[in-house]
Amino acid sequence: MSNERHTDANDKKVRRLDIATHWQLMWWRFGKHRMAMTGAAVLGIFLIISLFAEFFAPYGSHRRNPHYFQGRPMGVHLFDDNWNFHLRPFIYERANKRDPVTFRLRAVVDTSKQIPLRFFTRGETYTFWGLFESDLHLFGAEKGFVNLFGTDQLGRDVFSRLMYATRISLSVGAIGVFLAFTVGILMGGIAGYFGGIADELIMRLMEFIRSIPTL
Template sequence: MSSNVTAASDSGIFGKLFKRKKKEINLAEATAWQLIGIKLRRHKLAWYSIWFLAVLYFVAIFAEFFAPFDPSDTWRRYTYAPPQEVNLFEQTDDGWQWAPHMVGYDVKTNIMTLKRDYTPDEEKKVYFEFFGKTEPYTLAGFIPMQYKLLVPENSKQPFFMLGSDRMGRDMLSRIIHGARISLSVGLIGVFCTFFIGILVGGISGYFGGKVDNVIQRLMEIIKSIPTLPLWMALGASLPNDWSSLQRYFLITIILGLVAWPDMARVVRSRFMSLRNEEYVAAAWLDGNTPFEIIRRYMVPNFLSHIIAVVTLAIPAMILGETSLSFLGLGLQPPMVSWGVLLQEAQNIRALAEAVWLLIPAACVVIAILAMNFVGDGLRDACDPYHDQGAK
């Protein structure tokens, strides 16, 4: 097998246009991160999932630009409105022309059931424009903006690409804004798990003995408690008079405090295998403190493996927030998350009339699957004995 790997090829249309030269990496001289990058690119499912999650987080960060409306905007006349058909062209006497629009509704209220019936009406068209001008707003909390990706030409005539909820709020806008909360909860919760897991697991694995026994018994007690009931108990203990922002940060801390034993066990096992290495003994003889040895020499040695474990832990955090919010013990309106949106699906009658209320559940499933694929790819790429790199 050749020891060189081509990182960029001049074949294909892009290679012919830009005439890029081949850049080869010598595997014998490549760093650990370069080897991980090579193996990760060969894991196609993980590589595509990384790009998908990058786009997802980009949309979540700049939700105000991508969401057509504010998540709290209501149109009482369009409660439980079904998704509208989207057309980019319109047929005229001169042929087809560019005219982005959605098919409007013919709304009638049933006198007996007081239920609104929506019938698509081709004559009623709701026109919209891309990168249109709207009311001034703040993008990501600090960037003044006045343009959005989708803007209706008539502000009094809204459109619902993914339908509306019981209060006539646009589901697409609420899902985009909810992604910011749900996806950030996983990152902040994993950061707490990362910090506590490395600290406690490092102390347990480095010192061993009685310290290790005490920490291991503590982790076993925490692991013996069922996760969901523990989340529910901790979530229910939060005061009802707290603001949505306070509950948001406390929920992330709760998720991180419950999940740290898994990370601590991984770190402990790695530390126990590394503490007898020669470079650790040399660092100790050089006068380094135990904390410096852990921080400067031991943690960087298996940091890539920790990153893979952390990536696999993020989906559990997202599921935890979704479960708590769905049960009414997590985040509460007016804060919007995918779990809060799924509270609408608790009503069977509403779900039977508006199946599009389950779209947030599909978003949770897709995001978690993508994160699991990335975690699997990182785990295989960080394993020096995995045969994927030899293919």
């Protein structure tokens, strides 16, 4: 009885493969590849970040922290120095102070001043894709600056700039693929339609262009 059920299941699977379209076959094969699915998930996360960079970034790409230059990342805490637990995560206030001996700026952590983090908070106003204005951010602080990844030499938030850089990086890749796709179809269509000398010239040109990265 079990053999008959197993045979029927195999027959149904074979019939399903016989009537499946090329897109269905491709998707089934893609879904069985774990590395491909992992890569698609990571790419999807990057795509979401690039689309909603203003929301994920607590500050604008040019917003500066005037008291914290080239600062290290700010750690998020749930326990203070006395090991008291806090339900709301917080960071300690940091600022650059001039060393009286070396006269160099160094980061000073003030453990007496806690900056609580708030999620889905109101902050800096931005224009979302040029359509409407909003001031809603994924996280932020009502008082003080939150620089999770630190700041650069001008005091700009590295985490916020990374969110905007994701959009730029994906845009460059998408534009490059679109241009290559468009030019490829155009040149291939011309070569296939006219043939002869036009086909030979276009093929030699493509071979020359493809050989440039390997030279």
